[in-house]
Amino acid sequence: MIFASNSSPKLILASASPRRQQLISLLGLPVDILPSQVDEDTPDDWSPAQIVEGLSLRKALAVKEKLTNPSDESSIIVGSDTIVVLKGDVMGKPRDEEDAIRMLSLLSGETHEVYTGVTCVRVSDSKMITSHRVTKVKMRKCSEQQISRYVATGEPMDKAGAYGIQEIGSLLVESIEGCYFNVVGLPVSLLAVQLEQFDIVVP
Template identity: 60%
Template structure:
């Protein structure tokens, strides 16, 4: 794959403002092409397999549509994040009641956050997929604190019903692993994957 001095364009298969902000830190041109990929997975799949499969599915959907309409050196990036506790996967809450249930379950204990990342070369279809895992410990929360946080509206579009980069930061006591993984895009993993395409970042 041959890139210009500016580097390849990164095509982000996500509508997430958080992922868009993070990928722009890399200093390369960015196009945003949200994916409408099916996100169903079998209940028995472990978290790592879920996020890698969904990340690749999202990237592949956008790659399929972009390769016929764009003629440029580019890499499509798909990503998916889930929260896991006691072997159960917590996605985005369905409503405020579901958010309260999730937060009550996470309060005062540790859980795992998994994010899958998939990169696909636009011109040659080369595919690299991986994931990161971070352990997050949430502080003890009263029912009133949980309701106040839900009233902010922040939990409703976040896996596990909280956003560590926003108001949800006050809920987190500690973490072990990559912070950006919890936000939704582990930049160190993405940098490693881009290097396999010949993209050398500082």
């Protein structure tokens, strides 16, 4: 069993998200960043859990295919994907400002679910573990003007459901039930449990 230290196996985060990069650093393990840049289309009949688990796995495996350095053999690739689900409808990132306003208007005053899937893949033997976590989020009832002002900040444009709970978007949230970091985009406690299955213990 390996305890987190400077000699621990390196993690490779398959994401360009600065939020995920910040969260994964909490584990105290060495981390490289290598965005996956995969196609994120999924079959129409996939459940929310299938979507986030499937895409997190797709991202991790895409990065594995890119690796050519022998020093990466002991590394563990971490893929993650987040979606917002309102009354069974899946919301990813908004296409434009109009789409962001539409999403936030639907979420206003409602309770939705945030799903985040996490996959770990060890480069040396392709051992992989995939799972997900769900958090319920209740949004404040917001006016059209409030929503428009928030969208004008630009913050919603790269976020599932068009809001960031860790930034200005926190002003739109009334309450949450479950893991806060799951809503940000990487449930670090779930990731820590997965790493234990690779004999890595954090902290």
